[in-house]
Amino acid sequence: MKLILEYLKKFRGAVILAMLIKLSGTLGELLIPYILEHLIDHVVPGRKLLPVLLWGAVMLGLALLVRFLNVTANRMAVKVSRDSTYEIRQRLFEKTLRLSGGQMDAFGLPSLISRMTSDSYNVQNFIRAGQTIGIRAPIMLVGGIIITLTMDVGLASILCIMSPIMLAIIATISWKGIPLFHRVQQGMDDIVRTMRENITGIRVVKALSREPHEVERFRAVNEEMTKRDLRASVLMALPGPIMQLFLNGGLTLVVLIGARRVNAGVTEPGVILAFLTYFNMILMGVMALNRVFIMMSRANASAGRIAAVIDAPEELLPLPEEEAAHTEKEGFIVFDDVTFSYGEEEETEDKQEAFAGEGRHACLSHIDFAMKKGGSLGIIGATGSGKTSLINLLMRFYEADEGAVFVDGKDVRTYACDDLRRRFGVVFQNDVIFADTLRENIVFGRDVDEARLRQAAEEAQAYDFIDAYEEKFDHEAVIRGANLSGGQKQRVLISRALAGHPDILILDDSSSALDYRTDANLRAAIRENYPDVTLIVIAQRASSIMALDDILVLDEGRVIGHGTHEELQKTCETYAEICRTQMGEVSA
């Protein structure tokens, strides 16, 4: 809620004005039945046509004025809601792009997306409705009660007693309903999961002829879901009729007590009539107030989730020189006794989307090596052995727990992040192609001219297939590059990495979909055209790295082998084993 107020501050004037206008509009609305009462009780008995018409005209005029005021206030509220949500979304988006790897993991990708979408809608709706219904509902309720009080205290007390009771009943039912609906949602999740399992595993189910078993399994989750659904729905079917009953019961009381009071001469018949109308208004006020409460609690939760991201501390700021680490080691890239873990396991909504690209607990311990400028390094090891974590530290998506990482003689933490990363050209494993032209996917907002673009594509062995498109580089890729083959995607990604003339080129498992010849051509092109580039290649296959200057073999976050291909064949049993099994493998 604090977040909402903070963003509304800028529009304070507009919000207050809109609320005032809404207030007068609602008060005008409340006046109309009052006039009706006056007309019937005080004007009609005079039996003169002119005053009747006059009061009628007043009612008509008031109706139009009320519409004008309400529409104006609503439109102002819409405008404020548009402007403030626009800003909240922009801030949230920009901040999300700046989050550190650790923060990304902690929030989780699906959760970040839903904060950006459904949470921002909830906030938007509340900002819009809060200014209008939020004013209208309590005014209707309180104003209605006050006006009826001025008309007839005795009759109005019926309302005064009933309103809070009604409000309490509705609120109780709604609050009770929320956890029930949560359970319904879980039931639905079970149904979806069972279906998804059967769809993905249909071959196994059919091969083993387990269809009857699966039908039975589905029946169980289906029944459970229906049971929960019924319980929640039946509960939520209650408020409407109950409200009606209360309202109508109140009406009957008004008529009864009203008759008594008319008889006693303390009230007029027209008052009873006006009461009937106010009753309707008050009921609507109660219902609307309930809606506002529900909306508010939802918006409050959403605003909290948004604020958690926006207010997340800025990590990865440059470290002042005097706090920087220093190293004795010579080299362009230096890992000086680096130990790292992804930290405590945090409950994210979907583990498979983990940002790290590897297991959460993957750790690095005492990694110690140096590379000289223009050198090349291959990293090999099983899934989860920490290969990608090395890159995460080198490019400062995460920070080492112990030891330090150096690029060009400086602790990576002393660079401004963007300055550090501009030195790199990188292809991550499962890297993304964006829905844009191939040109933009390669150029990526950098200062890359046409000749450079073409050269990079040629070196990455991508030019031929791009040139075959009618639109050449203006060919549009769809989301995640789904209209490109695996090999084409990798070649575009490598073009992107090369186009910026990086000091350091990192290829993380990024030539796996290339056939042997393309892969060889690519390696030759890099050697020939980028003699100064410092190259790091992460691979599953020994053949992709065996020609490099230096190879690191990782196992469970430790370096268990370091040397050239020939050396490792002799010194590192695991490496020799990898080579043996992989050479006995045909894959085309």
Place this chain on the structure above:
Amino acid sequence: MARRDSVMKKPKDARGALKRLVRYLGPFLAVIGVVFVLCVASNLLALYGPKLAGLAINEAAAGKGKVDFAKVWYYAKRMLACYVASSLLSIGISVSMMTVSKRIANRMRADVFAKLMKLPVGFFDRNQAGDIISRVSYDIDVISTCLATDITAILTSLVTVIGSFVMMVVISPLLALTMLITVPAAIVYTAKMRKITQPRYVKRSKSYGTMNGFVEEMFSGQKTIAAYAYGDQVNGKFDGINETAANAFYDAEYYGCTMGPTVGAINNTGLGLIAVFGSVLFMSGKITLGNISSFVLYSRKFSGPINEIANIVNELFSALAAAERVFGLLDEPEESADAEGAHELTDVRGEVDLSHVAFGYEAGKTILHDLSLHADAGKLVAIVGPTGAGKTTIINLLMRFYDADAGHIAIDGHDIYECTRKSVRGAYAMVLQDTWVFSGTIFDNIAYGKEGATMDEVVAAAKAARIHGFIMKQPKGYQTVLSEDGGNISKGQKQLLTIARAMLYNAPMLILDEATSNVDTETEREIQRAMRELMKDRTCFVIAHRLSTIKNADWILVLDHGDVVEQGTHGSLLEQKGFYHRLYVSQFE
């Protein structure tokens, strides 16, 4: 991602969908009939209330000291009784309609699922899981919501509108004339507004869809964006998209937010007109005060449902469109029934013959042209070829996931198309590259193929598959619950689990998709050992990647572009110096 717009979707064959929907109502017709009667009764009672209120007020209007309390009391009692009865009835109606609609949703889900189990594998190859699931998670929900609320809402609205109109005319035909001004005004206004707002709401949904898509795409690529310091450009792009979405929202709501106040103004105008004309009529003695108040109440009741009917019609149409999607699924052709007189395949030795088999996934696009093959019992047939060459096609035919267009496949000399599908499939154990585990215990996952398997059997299979040690290291051993897609165990262990499952299944023949998986060498070795164990003494069809497997094969099928280009033994194929030779050499260049 299947994007769904909230816009009204017109069903193509509304009548057909409606008819079938009504069939689902069948078992509940008696309940629905009662609900109909109750609904009319409840609303008539609710309508009678204001009339009684008017009569009571008439009595009260007699003035100071002249009120006949007996009569007021009489009307008030009746009034209250009407309202209480009406409220109770409407609770009863809601609850029973709710029950009916949820039971129907339950039936529909069960029907859809049972249907899925009968569909051929090809259906799942052609359709996206998300799309199939959305029929159950979204479409059936739409239908059930519509059944639960809209049917009663329509009835209520109709009874209310007609009833209150009749009552107004009865009370005072002259005063009812005021309705001639307000009702058409309301109808014309809402119709006009719909025309203005509808396309704007569509535009708003679309621009939100675009924004969501963009956000999802960029957040998934956050690391890449950070790596290339590309954030400013992306922020700039988002700014444009964000602004478009904000403006689309404003544009739609700018008009949309006038609806409420305007309808309110029309109602208030109606109230003013009733007040003036009512007063005039009252002065000329043509109407009583009580009648004016009844009339006011009826006029409010009358205008309520008019707005609502348009919404309900919208919902009804989208429910029919949803029903059509569900019925479309239920109408998919099922896996053909077993041939007449099909017999069970028993005591399979494992001799497989394919003769002149032709097949294509789509009519007119034959990819296997004329495949003949003989595999003796206990032999190993390797299927090799580049990715996308159609290696799985042969497996699909052997398992009868698809049926050949021409030619014969026989097991031990029995044409498989004359055997029951179940017994043909039962003759093979299958280990696929896409390992499949479901959310359940490890025990359940291994025992999946053999109903009533004992713990001893499962442990024996796990030991043979070399996964027993790993399982015992889990906190709950065999009772450890795996999550959907087995996210909590590694890919290699998943593979070992499915091997254990196949071990336990113990079929005379084996279909194996040898994966080049990204698993560590240790697990890799375990998998190879387990697979070798599994292949022992069985007729095996292996999609092979490892040289050792291929060299050991008794027969090799070489595929390219969906067709068998060569077949023979390793030696004979190398001698041919053809496709296989090139494939072999390219790897060991």
